[in-house]
Amino acid sequence: MLHDAVSQNRTCRRFYENERIDRDTLVDLVDTARLVPSSGNRQPLKYCVVHDPALCARVFDCLSWAAALPDWPGPDQGERPSGYLVILHDKTLVLGELFTAWDEGIALQTIMLAAREKGYAACPIGAFKKKSLSEVLGIDRETLEPDLVVALGRPREEAVIEAMPTDGSPAYWRDDAQVHHVPKRSLDEVLIAQR
Numbered sequence: 001m002l003h004d005a006v007s008q009n010r011t012c013r014r015f016y017e018n019e020r021i022d023r024d025t026l027v028d029l030v031d032t033a034r035l036v037p038s039s040g041n042r043q044p045l046k047y048c049v050v051h052d053p054a055l056c057a058r059v060f061d062c063l064s065w066a067a068a069l070p071d072w073p074g075p076d077q078g079e080r081p082s083g084y085l086v087i088l089h090d091k092t093l094v095l096g097e098l099f100t101a102w103d104e105g106i107a108l109q110t111i112m113l114a115a116r117e118k119g120y121a122a123c124p125i126g127a128f129k130k131k132s133l134s135e136v137l138g139i140d141r142e143t144l145e146p147d148l149v150v151a152l153g154r155p156r157e158e159a160v161i162e163a164m165p166t167d168g169s170p171a172y173w174r175d176d177a178q179v180h181h182v183p184k185r186s187l188d189e190v191l192i193a194q195r
């Protein structure tokens with residue numbers, strides 16, 4: 001069952017913007033994410049919760065979408081995320097960059113799966129304007145560093161897994177019906193042969 005949940009948990013970049021995710025739901029996701037494993041159990045991750053429509057609009061302006069779809073500028077009005085979690089690390093608590101990145105990966109996937117369970121979907125965003133976003137959210141950069149934005153909302157797009165093309169390109173694509181296709185390496189390709 002977890003295999004199915006992970007298979008269906010594709011990145012989503014278009015949402016029903018009017019069906020808004022509320023603050024309690026976003027806080028619930030953080031309440032789950034705070035329980036994940038952490039390197040050295042330092043737990044350096046902190047979260048900003050964004051649900052207010054006006055603030056969502058200002059956060060949206062800081063984000064970059066879908067590098068593999070250069071002709072698509074990102075979700076249009078009406079299909080934008082209705083909430084965000086910003087994952088930050090507390091500089092006074094970290095063990096090291098790599099450890100923080102490991103913790104953030106675990107937190108991200110946990111948030112995405114928990115959101116799916118509640119009928120929402122997410123897009124992780126690592127490409128964002130850090131300075132602008134910090135100003136929008138009033139983040140104290142002396143102690144807190146924003147690393148990842150999780151854009152959330154009711155999913156408005158279909159995404160399917162495809163076999164990796166023979167040229168090995170990992171680029172995702174959209175077909176004429178606007179279905180999103182994501183290539184994944186096969187089990188054979190990721191298993192290392194051992195003696």
Ligand SMILES: Cc1cc2nc3c(=O)[nH]c(=O)nc-3n(C[C@H](O)[C@H](O)[C@H](O)COP(=O)(O)O)c2cc1C
Binds near residue numbers: 010011064123127128
């Ligand atoms: C750490 C991380 C950062 C990402 N940053 C962005 C981003 O800035 N913009 C974006 O549109 N997608 C971003 N993505 C989504 C990836 O493009 C997506 O995971 C990938 O295409 C595979 O699709 P899938 O999540 O459906 O398997 C990011 C994903 C991860 C894990």
